[in-house]
Amino acid sequence: VLLAVGIRLMMLRSGPSPDPTATPDVARLGVSDTDALDGTVLEVRQILPVHRQPSLESMKLGELWPGERVQLTGISPDGLWFQIILGDGQTAWTDATNDFSVIFGDTQIPIVTLEP
Numbered sequence: 001v002l003l004a005v006g007i008r009l010m011m012l013r014s015g016p017s018p019d020p021t022a023t024p025d026v027a028r029l030g031v032s033d034t035d036a037l038d039g040t041v042l043e044v045r046q047i048l049p050v051h052r053q054p055s056l057e058s059m060k061l062g063e064l065w066p067g068e069r070v071q072l073t074g075i076s077p078d079g080l081w082f083q084i085i086l087g088d089g090q091t092a093w094t095d096a097t098n099d100f101s102v103i104f105g106d107t108q109i110p111i112v113t114l115e116p
Contacts, residue, residue, distance in 0.1 A: 044070075058093070074110045
């Protein structure tokens with residue numbers, strides 16, 4: 001079982017408008033036990049957006065925050081996107097072209113064949 005740590009999503013509230021000075025509610029999807037991550041792990045150094053597909057036009061699922069780790073399962077054929085596994089088991093994608101993350105473990109990252 002692949003587990004991932006921390007994708008943070010802003011939670012929407014119903015009711016009156018929130019206090020603009022208050023800290024927003026943040027939900028963590030994942031586990032707090034980073035030892036549960038096997039194989040290749042991506043540790044985030046700066047905020048990284050997470051998308052459903054390897055495209056900026058794809059639905060944004062949330063963000064990974066500095067210090068958070070996720071299971072890294074592949075890279076897009078063009079080398080622009082990392083495929084990751086979220087804590088709930090769903091596959092997602094984040095930018096592979098920056099210096100905002102560090103890879104631990106196996107650095108032989110498989111290329112993921114994308115469906116047209």
